[in-house]
Every structure is written in structure tokens, then in C-alpha cells.
Amino acid sequence: MPFLDRHIGPRPDDVAAMLEAIGHPSLTELVDAAVPASITPHEQAEFRGLPRxxxxxxxxxxxxxxxxRNRPAVQMIGQGYHETATPAVLRRNILESPGWYTSYTPYQPEISQGRLEALLNFQNAIMDLTGLDIANASMLDEATCAAEAVLLMHRSNRKVKGGAVAVDSRLLPQTLNVVRGRLAALDLEAVVTDFSGGLPEQPLFGVLLAQIGADGELIDVAPVAEAAREAGALVTVATDPLALTLIPSPGSLGADVAVGSSQRFGVPLFYGGPHAAFIAVRQGMERSLPGRLVGVSTDSSGRPAYRLALQTREQHIRREKATSNICTAQALLAVVAGAYAVYHGPEGLRRIAEDVHARAARLAAGLADAGLELLHERFFDTVTVRVPGGADRVLARALEEGINLRRVDADTVGVSIGEPHTDEHVAAVLRAFEAAPAADDDAHTGDTAAQAADAAPERFAIPAELRREDEYLSHPIFHSHRSETSMMRYLRELSDKDLALDRTMIPLGSCTMKLNAAAELEPISWPEFAGIHPLVPADQxxxxxxxxxxxxxxxxxxxxxxxxxxxxxxxxxxxxxxxxxxxxxxxxxxxxxxxxxxxxxxxxxxxxxxxxxxxxxxxxxxxxxxxxxxxxxxxxxxxxxxxxxxxxxxxxxxxxxxxxxxxxxxxxxxxxxxxxxxxxxxxxxxxxxxxxxxxxxxxxxxxxxxxxxxxxxxxxxxxxxxxxxxxxxxxxxxxxxxxxxxxxxxxxxxxxxxxxxxxxxxxxxxxPEGLAQASRTAILNANYLATRLDPYFPILYTGPSGLVAHECILDLRPLTKASGITAEDVCKRLMDFGFHAPTLAFPVPGTLMVEPTESEDLAELDRFVEAMAAIHAEMTEVSEGRVAAEESVLRRAPHTAEVLAADEWDRAYPRSQAAYPVPGLRRAKYWPAVGRIDGTAGDRNLVCECPPLSAFDIENEAGATAGSEDRA
CATH class of the missing domain: 3.40.640.10 (Type I PLP-dependent aspartate aminotransferase-like (Major domain))
Structure with a gap:
């Protein structure tokens, strides 16, 4: 069967029935009527170069x-990208699980509790590692995150108006490029600075520091941070979360903001992305924080419940007054990074970091003993070496060993150690520098070599003033899932709480939630794609x-x-x-x-x-x-x-x-x-x-x-x-x-x-033809839903032919006025039917925008119509005065299994109406994990950390509010 038939939902007989309902004789005629002739070519569009x-x-x-045609190698290039080991339990149960990768942004929190908890784990890990009070739920990448941090400092600094930002010359080159470009666009001055000479002598609203230089040197940022504070500037520190298990947190060093990438927490190289960056801030700056923020509130039963907090900051509401233009973040990769921290815990992360540093130290010792000049002796994972005129020769010999190193210039080579790298890799790199005996020489395995290797970590130990002493990742979640069995079940528990495309249509207007076919996703895990560093030579x-x-x-x-x-x-x-x-x-x-x-x-x-x-x-x-x-x-x-x-x-x-x-x-x-x-x-x-x-x-x-x-x-x-x-x-x-x-x-x-x-x-x-057929079917599905739903909820806008495009807006406002039941109430009630809500209140308040896409079949479309018709009947009961709005099944939706199974039932409608409003739900039923969440209370009393386990204990009287301590 052609893939087109797998991608498109309606079968030929279904198409005929749908066209009859709409009132058009053929799909071609429908599309010709919907799409203006002024934008279409006279002949079918040619896709020059597009294959059959x-x-x-x-x-x-x-x-x-x-x-x-890609040539995987051992990647020791570094520069913000590191080889890591993705635990198979995370790869199979997150990256390769449609329950995780087909879900939508958790704007409807009651059906998103699993991914919200996973993102809260990520936030908690970042908060602990950076030593700051609030972390968001991920950013796009480290470089754009640093740029966002500079703009955050600019709008948050009330002491210095105007001025410039001093930017560390030792930041990664891509960070420097993006930051300078973003500021130049806004006519803000960035002064690239070598801070060894102190701060620039001009007013500064902020300082952006590297805790680890692009050359790998560990930098004591505390003196510069202190000087910046005295000058009235805010301080952002770019850092490495794995290194933070060994070196002081930015918060302890006086930083207001910390940024970085969580890529090395189990996310493949992916030729440069996607990787989840992070930003964390001190208390008082959270309401200017860009991106999404997971917080804790309570549901209608008083239980802790997760939600996106402070959503009114987001660009779709604030438009030109938004704190940034970020829409998509890197949620899936943040889930992986957070789960990596949960799986390894503080001891495991520290062990990985210590192994990385120990191997880097052994490498440094071997190079130094061979008489080569190290550019620095204080490092975490990266050693930079001078080899006058010999960089290309070293890189070529390393490549013969199957290893990529970084060419800094003709005289300098950088080597970055990652989690999967072994002592054998270190030995191979030393041979590339001609700093070790040949592989067949017994001397390199003798007592002297072994003793030198053992002494290397101590010889190049991180200095006491640059070592971390405080604890981190103390929440029980980071100590609870060490076995693969336990971790697998935890991930299943989380995904069971969510509603994604693997369960139901997600009819979000403007968001096009369509089939993500398994065959399309299969190649991304292949090492020939996932294992390539973005800075490899072109022939690799x-x-x-x-x-x-x-x-x-x-x-x-x-x-x-x-x-x-x-x-x-x-x-x-x-x-x-x-x-x-x-x-x-x-x-x-x-x-x-x-x-x-x-x-x-x-x-x-x-x-x-x-x-x-x-x-x-x-x-x-x-x-x-x-x-x-x-x-x-x-x-x-x-x-x-x-x-x-x-x-x-x-x-x-x-x-x-x-x-x-x-x-x-x-x-x-x-x-x-x-x-x-x-x-x-x-x-x-x-x-x-x-x-x-x-x-x-x-x-x-x-x-x-x-x-x-x-x-x-x-x-x-x-x-x-x-x-x-x-x-x-x-x-x-x-x-x-x-x-x-x-x-x-x-x-x-x-x-x-x-x-x-x-x-x-x-x-x-x-x-070519399949792509056109997908567009035609998207228009068909949208017009079918518009036709079927218009008797219940009028379609707000249509084109000159009375047709819509690939989405339609349902006008709930007349029935809302008559009943008091809002579009948000309808969204929550749809959860009881096992549906994700359409787009709420955009672009018109009080409406729902529906986009079915071409991938949904007639049975699913009809199931949605059935649900909306049932909800219309429930709203009509309220509008006619037979049921009070506050006591209605709509206002008290969604309904959890716990509420429905309670010994007492004091609601004005039967349990069966709440749980099984249409017969088909008795065959397959999704149960929302929590009741309706109190968003206002969550924004007023912001909590952005994992609540204690006692908060979920029904016998603990304080449990219902244990998560309400205000950290923000």
C-alpha cells in the first residue's frame, strides 16, 4: 500500500459521504471552490526536483x-557538544515513544500531568545544580538562551538605565555570534571583554561570564561577579550542568542568572540539535523569565497539580509586549535530560563527572610528561595543547584512530572528554600527539604507566576554591528509580497521565497535529545521523x-x-x-x-x-x-x-x-x-x-x-x-x-x-501528488467538521464560497451568554470524552478553533462531533434553567476516577453522565489524572519545584497545601 494511504485518514467511501454532507460533488470541486483562483497556478504546480x-x-x-555517507567517529571536539550515553530505557520509553513525542504543549494541564511532572523534574535539577531559585522548562539552545539572558538583565536592571553589557571573550564562538547579533538588531552595545583586566570602564547593565572557557579552562568568576554587583550590573554565568556536580554553583558565586545546555544529560549530538538549553534566575526575576515555567497549584479536590505558570507573559497573549518571541521550546529533550538526572541521581551524575575529569587529567598528564605545553591546568573535561605547526598532523593521526579532535588553529589542538570515552580512547589520543608508546609496546601497560595514570587526577585536581561542597538533587525523585524496571514503570506512569496523538485526535487550530509516522522517525536514532558532531570535517x-x-x-x-x-x-x-x-x-x-x-x-x-x-x-x-x-x-x-x-x-x-x-x-x-x-x-x-x-x-x-x-x-x-x-x-x-x-x-x-x-x-x-492530496484532504476534513458542527456551534468565519480552509472557528459566545458556560468549561468537559481541546480563545475570545488535519479518519471526526453535540445538549440544559451552571457537569469537569469512585456523591448529575457521556467510552476510556486546576492561585503563589511526597498523602491534613510554600 502506498504511504499516502497510510498518512491520510478518510477512505474513498468516506470521502464520498463527507462530500455529500458538505454538498459538493467531488474533492476537486470542493477545493476549487475554497481556494481562490487568484493564488493558484493555471496548471497543477510542478515540484521541480521533488522525487516520485x-x-x-x-x-x-x-x-x-x-x-x-556519514562517517561516525569518537567525537572529542567539544565546543558545546559532547558525546553522551543515552540510557536505553530513556531512548525507548521517551524518544521513541509516541506517548511522549506526539503530545502538545501542556496548555491544558489536567491532561498533561505526566509531561509537566517530567519538566518539573528538569527544572528542579537545573535549580539545584545552578544554585538559583527558579528555572524554566527549557530554551531553544545555549547561544539563543544566553542572548535571552542578556535581554532579561537589560529589562530587569533598575539601577543602571542604558549602558552596555560586557560579554566574556572566552564564551563559545556560537554564543558570541548569536548574542552580538541579537543585541546589534536592538541597537544595544555588547563589549567583548577579557575580564583578567577587570570590568570595562563604562556603565554596564549586565555582565555575561563563562564559568568554563571555550578552551576548557575553569574560571573563578566570583571576583568579576562581585565587581559587577558593586558597579550595579546584573550577572549571567554560562555553565555546564555536568561540571556543576563538581564545581561551585553560579548562584553561590553571586550570579543572578545561569544559562547552559543540558545536551550531555543523555541527548545525542544530533549534528547540532535539538538540545534543551536552560535558564535559571534568582528570586524576584521570575516574572521576566522568558519561555515556559512549570508550577504547582491545586485541583478541585485540593490535591497538588502541575501547570504552566504565568502564561500571560507568553507571546501569544502579550504580542509586542512579550518577554521574548519563544514559542516552541525543547520540551521532549528537557524530559530526557530530567529523566537522565532522575535515573542517575546525584551520586551517579557525580561519578560520571569524576570519571570524565579523571580521564581528562590522565590525558593532560601524558601530554605534559611528553613535554607538550598545556594552555591551562585547571579544567573539567577539555584540555587544550600547543603543538607549534603540528595541529593538522595531530588531527590526522587521531582520525586514523577513529577520533575527532578540535583544531583551534595551526598550532593548537583541543580535546574534550565525554561520558562514553574510555582509557583506551585517552591512550589513542596520546599516541596521536606522539605522547605515548605505540599500541604494541608493552611499556605503556607497565607499572610506571599505571602509577602515572593513578596519580594524574590528583596532579590535575580541581583546586579547592573551585570545588563544590554543597548538596544537590536532594528531592526523593532523584533517589527513587535506580533499577531499569523502576525507571521503566515510572515513565509509563507519567505517560499514562497524558493525552497525546497516540490516544486521540488533537484538533488544535493553527497547530496541525497530524500523523508522525513511525517510518519517518526511525532514522533519527541511527548513529550515522545521531552521532555526528556539527563541527566534523565536511567529508565526514x-x-x-x-x-x-x-x-x-x-x-x-x-x-x-x-x-x-x-x-x-x-x-x-x-x-x-x-x-x-x-x-x-x-x-x-x-x-x-x-x-x-x-x-x-x-x-x-x-x-x-x-x-x-x-x-x-x-x-x-x-x-x-x-x-x-x-x-x-x-x-x-x-x-x-x-x-x-x-x-x-x-x-x-x-x-x-x-x-x-x-x-x-x-x-x-x-x-x-x-x-x-x-x-x-x-x-x-x-x-x-x-x-x-x-x-x-x-x-x-x-x-x-x-x-x-x-x-x-x-x-x-x-x-x-x-x-x-x-x-x-x-x-x-x-x-x-x-x-x-x-x-x-x-x-x-x-x-x-x-x-x-x-x-x-x-x-x-x-x-508531489501525495502532498497536494494531503492539502485537499485537510480542507475536506475541516469543511466536514464545519458542516456537522454548525447546527450546534455556528462557524464564525467562512470564505466567499461559504467554505473554510483547513480549520474553522466555533462560536460559543451566544450559548455562553445564555448559559454562563464558557469555552474553557467546554475544553475541560472534552477531557471526559477523551479529547484534547481545540485552540481556546484564539484568535477570538470565547471561541474554539478546530483543525482536524488530513490524518484523522471519518470515525474519529464523527466521534468528535458526537462529543460536541452532547456538550451542546448539556449547555442547553443550563441555558434553559434545568441545571445551575455552578452545579453542572460542565463546570465541574473534568472528572477523575478518584472522584467518581468516592463513597459519597453529592453532585446534581449522575456518575454515569460524568464518566460515560456517550456509549463508546465504555469500550475505551481515558481518565484525567487531576480535576480542574486553580490557575489563579498557582500564579499568585508560584511554586516551581517538586512538592514533597507528603503533599500527595490523603491522610496528611497538610497534604493538600504542602506544595504551596512560595519560593518565588
């Missing part, structure tokens, strides 16, 4: 040949180059743009990169004054937040009653701002779920005013194979590979947001992060490369 559809077997065979990554080249070409063909960069590692970063391209294009043409970006009032909040980060000013454009851009208001804004207009950001189909017929006219108006057109790719799932943004007016778009192109959401990341541009914007695509200068938007050249094989497999197996 391959079967699963053919695609796997082809990608195996690509993978074979020829397979990656081929795969990336394929994707860039295919995505260009699909979108009609001239070039694509895969560097942005989230949709928000793709937006940012596209807006930088527009801004820099105008700047190079002498149009510095073009700093205004027009954004429809209905646009997703990241649009406005990204514009502000690119130093553009946001001007809203009104929308008409049908949800389309109001052309009169657009014309008025263009006339008012004239040559200040940099461009417009359009989501197409619109955020209201319709194909606007005049999008080409909007593009023409902006182009005639001298502006550029940014077409947001969030809704590209309705266009692929039907129309190309680059051909109907777009100059630049970002794409969401974690939506349209099947990379799973992973509970809130990984995401990939490539930026696609017209020929005139090609020079402004993101630059190499490790090159001198600025221009990178993410840490690695190809961002979250490790998940790109998923999209390659999807495109290869779908082929």
Missing part, C-alpha cells in the same frame, strides 16, 4: 544510503549535506522561493530571521527609515514579538467582519506611514481559517509602497501542492516542519522553522554561527538537524 513517491521500504533504503558529514541539500531544494520547490535556510530551530526563530532579512535588505538600500511592520490584528502573537526583537515597530491593521484584512485600513496605514513601511506580516490562509480572496491585492499594495511581504507559514498545510507563497506575492516565509511537515511537537518542542526567501533576500539568510562576526539566529548551522530526517522521509514518501 517512494514506498516506506524504498524510502528507508534510500535514506540508509544517505546515512552511510556528506550524508547530512545530501539530506539537507535535498530538503532545501524540495522546500524551495514547494513554496516557490529561491532559497531556504534550515537554521532557525523554532517557528519563532524563522519569523525573526525573515524579519531581519527584510530589515537588512532595506538598510543596504539606504532605507533605514523603513522600520514599521504592518500586522493584522488577528495575527499570532509571535509575529508582533518577533518584529520587536528585530527592532521593527508594530502597527496593527484592522480586520473586517469576515476575518479578512480590511483593505481600506491597510490603504490608510500605508498612506500614513509611507516610506517608513518595511513590510507586512500575513498569515495565509488567515488566522480566522479562511482563504482571503484579495491576498494578491494586499501583496501588491505593500509592494507598491516599497515594502516587503512576509507570509507566515503556520497554515501552509492548506497550501502545499495547491499554491506557492513565493509566487502569489510573498518575499519571505517561515515554515513549520513541526506542523506541516510531520516533525512531532514533543510536548512543546523540538521545532524547526526554516526561512524561505526570494532571490533578492538570499544574501540575508542566517550565517554560520561559528564564523567571525554576527548573522546567526541559532547555535548550530542547521539548527535542530537531528529531526530533519523526519521531514525528508515524509516528503520522499508522499511525492
Amino acid at each position: 513517491a517512494l514506498s516506506e521500504g524504498e524510502a528507508l533504503e534510500r535514506i540508509r544510503r544517505i546515512a552511510a 558529514a556528506e550524508g547530512w549535506a545530501e539530506l539537507i541539500g535535498d530538503l532545501e531544494g524540495w522546500l524551495s520547490a514547494i513554496t516557490g522561493y529561491a532559497a531556504v535556510s534550515l537554521q532557525p530551530n523554532a517557528g519563532s526563530q524563522g519569523e525573526y530571521a525573515g524579519l531581519l532579512a527584510i530589515r537588512d535588505y532595506h538598510r543596504d538600500r539606504g532605507d533605514e527609515q523603513r522600520r514599521i511592520v504592518l500586522i493584522p490584528a488577528s495575527a499570532h502573537g509571535t509575529n508582533a514579538a518577533s518584529a520587536v526583537l528585530a527592532a521593527l515597530k508594530v502597527v496593527a491593521v484592522a480586520t473586517a467582519e469576515d476575518g479578512s484584512i480590511l483593505l481600506e485600513d491597510l490603504a490608510a496605514k500605508i498612506e500614513k506611514y509611507g516610506e517608513e513601511v518595511a513590510g507586512i506580516m500575513i498569515t495565509y490562509p488567515s488566522t480566522h481559517g479562511v482563504f482571503e480572496g484579495d491576498v494578491a491585492e494586499v501583496c501588491r499594495m505593500v509592494h507598491e509602497a516599497g515594502g516587503q511581504v512576509y507570509l507566515d507559514g503556520a497554515n501552509l498545510n492548506a497550501l502545499v501542492g495547491l499554491a506557492r507563497p513565493g509566487e502569489f506575492g510573498g518575499d519571505v516565509s517561515h515554515l513549520n516542519l513541526h506542523k506541516t511537515f510531520c516533525i512531532p511537537h514533543g510536548g512543546g518542542g523540538p521545532g524547526v522553522g526554516p526561512v524561505a526567501v526570494g532571490e533578492h533576500l538570499r544574501p540575508y539568510l542566517p550565517a554560520d554561527p561559528v564564523a567571525e562576526g554576527t548573522g546567526a539566529v541559532s547555535q548550530a548551522m542547521f539548527g535542530s538537524a537531528g529531526v530533519l530526517p523526519i521531514t525528508w522521509m515524509y516528503l520522499a514518501m508522499m511525492g
Whole structure:
């Protein structure tokens, strides 16, 4: 069977029945009626360079040949990327488990308790290791995280207004590149500084320090931190969480903020990403913290319950006033890193760190005994060596041993030890430096060599003033799961609490939760992809180059743009990169004054937040009653701002779920005013194979590979947001992060490369016609739901033909007014039916936006209709006065098994209605782990650490509130 038939849900007979319900004779006629002729080519779109559809077997065979062109080696390059050992129990039960990788961001916490607990474990580990009060639930990568930390210091420093940030010259090169670029865009000054000479003599709002230099030296940051505090500056320390098991925490050294990457906590190299970065802050800064934050509140039974805290900070609500433009984070990788800390515990992590340092010390001792010059003698895992004129020779000999080292320059080599590296690897590196006897010489195994190896750790011991003495990871969760059996069951316990695509449709408008096929995901775990360091020589990554080249070409063909960069590692970063391209294009043409970006009032909040980060000013454009851009208001804004207009950001189909017929006219108006057109790719799932943004007016778009192109959401990341541009914007695509200068938007050249094989497999197996058929079916499914649900909840917006695009908005407001039952109540009640809620209150408050995608079959669509019809009947009972809103099954949803099994039942409706509102639930039932969570109390009394076990003890009277101690 072709893969297309596996990916698309409705069968041919189902399609006929659905078309009959909608009232259109054929799928072609339906799509022709829904999609404006003004944006479609006269003939079927040609996908030049896109291959014919391959079967699963053919695609796997082809990608195996690509993978074979990569040459795995022992990676001792370092530079922010380390070989690690992913415990098989974590790989199989998290990375390869659809219960984890197909889940959505936990905005509906009652059905997300498992992943929220796992993310809270991550936060707790980071808080303990950094010695700071609050850590968030992950960031995109270490370099962008450092940039976010600098902006956090800038907005949080009330002592120094204006000023500059002093940035440590010994930071990783990719961090320097991204930080300087982010600040340059905002006209903030970054002073790159060698702090051995003290602080720069100018006002500073912040200082960004490296606790471990790019050359591996351990740095005592305490004196600089103290001087910075005296000067009124805030302090951020970039650090390594594994090293923090041995060296002092940034918090103990006076840091206000700590950043870093958790990659070496069990996450593969993945050719540069995805890896979960972290940011932690001292108490008092949490409300300015970027990204997502897991906190603890209570549910309707008074039990501790996890939730995302302070959500009103997020960009989809605050728009241009948001603390950052981060949307996708790295939740799945943070779950792995947190589980790694749980599995190993403090003793295990310290043992791994001690082994790493001991091997680095043995390496240093061997090099020093051979008369080679070490650049430093205080290190954790990285030894840097001078070999005048001999670096290339050393690297070549190491490669003969199957090992990659880092070429600093022609005279200097760096060697970084990772968790899997052995004494045999150290011996091989010494041979590469000609600092050890040959492998067949018995002398190297003799008593003298053994004694020297034993003495090496002491000889290069971490100095007392740089050693950690306090405890960490003291919560019982980090001491409870040492056996694989116990860990496996714990992970199963967590995943059972969640509702993901492996259980049900997730009908989230604008988020495209579609099939993430097993065949698509299979290659990402292969060592030929997962084990490649991003800085290996080009001839070791020829397979990656081929795969990336394929994707860039295919995505260009699909979108009609001239070039694509895969560097942005989230949709928000793709937006940012596209807006930088527009801004820099105008700047190079002498149009510095073009700093205004027009954004429809209905646009997703990241649009406005990204514009502000690119130093553009946001001007809203009104929308008409049908949800389309109001052309009169657009014309008025263009006339008012004239040559200040940099461009417009359009989501197409619109955020209201319709194909606007005049999008080409909007593009023409902006182009005639001298502006550029940014077409947001969030809704590209309705266009692929039907129309190309680059051909109907777009100059630049970002794409969401974690939506349209099947990379799973992973509970809130990984995401990939490539930026696609017209020929005139090609020079402004993101630059190499490790090159001198600025221009990178993410840490690695190809961002979250490790998940790109998923999209390659999807495109290869779908082929040109399959991609078009997926778009047609997405439109079919959305219109079928709109037709079936309109009698219960009117569809708020339709196009000129009375049809929607790939999503529709259900208007609950009339029945809410009559009943008092809100759209949020409906979301909670849907949990009792085993459904994830649609998108709540976006883009219109009081509504639900539904996107079924092409992967859901007719039976699942009908099951959703049945649930919504039952909920409508329950709302009607309230509106007619037969049931009070406060006593209704809707207001008291969701219902846990514990509540339903209680000895006493004092509610106004029967248990059967609460648990089994439709007959099909008696065959298969999902039970929410907690009742409705008190979000207001959680924000008012913020708790961002794991509660004590006593908090869950029903016999402990204090248990219900034991988690309420306010740490923030």
C-alpha cells in the first residue's frame, strides 16, 4: 500500500459521504471552490526536483544510503557538544515513544500531568545544580538562551538605565555570534571583554561570564561577579550542568542568572540539535523569565497539580509586549535530560563527572610528561595543547584512530572528554600527539604507566576554591528509580497521565497535529545521523549535506522561493530571521527609515514579538467582519506611514481559517509602497501542492516542519522553522554561527538537524501528488467538521464560497451568554470524552478553533462531533434553567476516577453522565489524572519545584497545601 494511504485518514467511501454532507460533488470541486483562483497556478504546480513517491521500504533504503555517507567517529571536539550515553530505557520509553513525542504543549494541564511532572523534574535539577531559585522548562539552545539572558538583565536592571553589557571573550564562538547579533538588531552595545583586566570602564547593565572557557579552562568568576554587583550590573554565568556536580554553583558565586545546555544529560549530538538549553534566575526575576515555567497549584479536590505558570507573559497573549518571541521550546529533550538526572541521581551524575575529569587529567598528564605545553591546568573535561605547526598532523593521526579532535588553529589542538570515552580512547589520543608508546609496546601497560595514570587526577585536581561542597538533587525523585524496571514503570506512569496523538485526535487550530509516522522517525536514532558532531570535517558529514541539500531544494520547490535556510530551530526563530532579512535588505538600500511592520490584528502573537526583537515597530491593521484584512485600513496605514513601511506580516490562509480572496491585492499594495511581504507559514498545510507563497506575492516565509511537515511537537518542542526567501533576500539568510562576526539566529548551522530526517522521509514518501492530496484532504476534513458542527456551534468565519480552509472557528459566545458556560468549561468537559481541546480563545475570545488535519479518519471526526453535540445538549440544559451552571457537569469537569469512585456523591448529575457521556467510552476510556486546576492561585503563589511526597498523602491534613510554600 502506498504511504499516502497510510498518512491520510478518510477512505474513498468516506470521502464520498463527507462530500455529500458538505454538498459538493467531488474533492476537486470542493477545493476549487475554497481556494481562490487568484493564488493558484493555471496548471497543477510542478515540484521541480521533488522525487516520485517512494514506498516506506524504498524510502528507508534510500535514506540508509544517505546515512552511510556519514562517517561516525569518537567525537572529542567539544565546543558545546559532547558525546553522551543515552540510557536505553530513556531512548525507548521517551524518544521513541509516541506517548511522549506526539503530545502538545501542556496548555491544558489536567491532561498533561505526566509531561509537566517530567519538566518539573528538569527544572528542579537545573535549580539545584545552578544554585538559583527558579528555572524554566527549557530554551531553544545555549547561544539563543544566553542572548535571552542578556535581554532579561537589560529589562530587569533598575539601577543602571542604558549602558552596555560586557560579554566574556572566552564564551563559545556560537554564543558570541548569536548574542552580538541579537543585541546589534536592538541597537544595544555588547563589549567583548577579557575580564583578567577587570570590568570595562563604562556603565554596564549586565555582565555575561563563562564559568568554563571555550578552551576548557575553569574560571573563578566570583571576583568579576562581585565587581559587577558593586558597579550595579546584573550577572549571567554560562555553565555546564555536568561540571556543576563538581564545581561551585553560579548562584553561590553571586550570579543572578545561569544559562547552559543540558545536551550531555543523555541527548545525542544530533549534528547540532535539538538540545534543551536552560535558564535559571534568582528570586524576584521570575516574572521576566522568558519561555515556559512549570508550577504547582491545586485541583478541585485540593490535591497538588502541575501547570504552566504565568502564561500571560507568553507571546501569544502579550504580542509586542512579550518577554521574548519563544514559542516552541525543547520540551521532549528537557524530559530526557530530567529523566537522565532522575535515573542517575546525584551520586551517579557525580561519578560520571569524576570519571570524565579523571580521564581528562590522565590525558593532560601524558601530554605534559611528553613535554607538550598545556594552555591551562585547571579544567573539567577539555584540555587544550600547543603543538607549534603540528595541529593538522595531530588531527590526522587521531582520525586514523577513529577520533575527532578540535583544531583551534595551526598550532593548537583541543580535546574534550565525554561520558562514553574510555582509557583506551585517552591512550589513542596520546599516541596521536606522539605522547605515548605505540599500541604494541608493552611499556605503556607497565607499572610506571599505571602509577602515572593513578596519580594524574590528583596532579590535575580541581583546586579547592573551585570545588563544590554543597548538596544537590536532594528531592526523593532523584533517589527513587535506580533499577531499569523502576525507571521503566515510572515513565509509563507519567505517560499514562497524558493525552497525546497516540490516544486521540488533537484538533488544535493553527497547530496541525497530524500523523508522525513511525517510518519517518526511525532514522533519527541511527548513529550515522545521531552521532555526528556539527563541527566534523565536511567529508565526514556528506550524508547530512545530501539530506539537507535535498530538503532545501524540495522546500524551495514547494513554496516557490529561491532559497531556504534550515537554521532557525523554532517557528519563532524563522519569523525573526525573515524579519531581519527584510530589515537588512532595506538598510543596504539606504532605507533605514523603513522600520514599521504592518500586522493584522488577528495575527499570532509571535509575529508582533518577533518584529520587536528585530527592532521593527508594530502597527496593527484592522480586520473586517469576515476575518479578512480590511483593505481600506491597510490603504490608510500605508498612506500614513509611507516610506517608513518595511513590510507586512500575513498569515495565509488567515488566522480566522479562511482563504482571503484579495491576498494578491494586499501583496501588491505593500509592494507598491516599497515594502516587503512576509507570509507566515503556520497554515501552509492548506497550501502545499495547491499554491506557492513565493509566487502569489510573498518575499519571505517561515515554515513549520513541526506542523506541516510531520516533525512531532514533543510536548512543546523540538521545532524547526526554516526561512524561505526570494532571490533578492538570499544574501540575508542566517550565517554560520561559528564564523567571525554576527548573522546567526541559532547555535548550530542547521539548527535542530537531528529531526530533519523526519521531514525528508515524509516528503520522499508522499511525492508531489501525495502532498497536494494531503492539502485537499485537510480542507475536506475541516469543511466536514464545519458542516456537522454548525447546527450546534455556528462557524464564525467562512470564505466567499461559504467554505473554510483547513480549520474553522466555533462560536460559543451566544450559548455562553445564555448559559454562563464558557469555552474553557467546554475544553475541560472534552477531557471526559477523551479529547484534547481545540485552540481556546484564539484568535477570538470565547471561541474554539478546530483543525482536524488530513490524518484523522471519518470515525474519529464523527466521534468528535458526537462529543460536541452532547456538550451542546448539556449547555442547553443550563441555558434553559434545568441545571445551575455552578452545579453542572460542565463546570465541574473534568472528572477523575478518584472522584467518581468516592463513597459519597453529592453532585446534581449522575456518575454515569460524568464518566460515560456517550456509549463508546465504555469500550475505551481515558481518565484525567487531576480535576480542574486553580490557575489563579498557582500564579499568585508560584511554586516551581517538586512538592514533597507528603503533599500527595490523603491522610496528611497538610497534604493538600504542602506544595504551596512560595519560593518565588
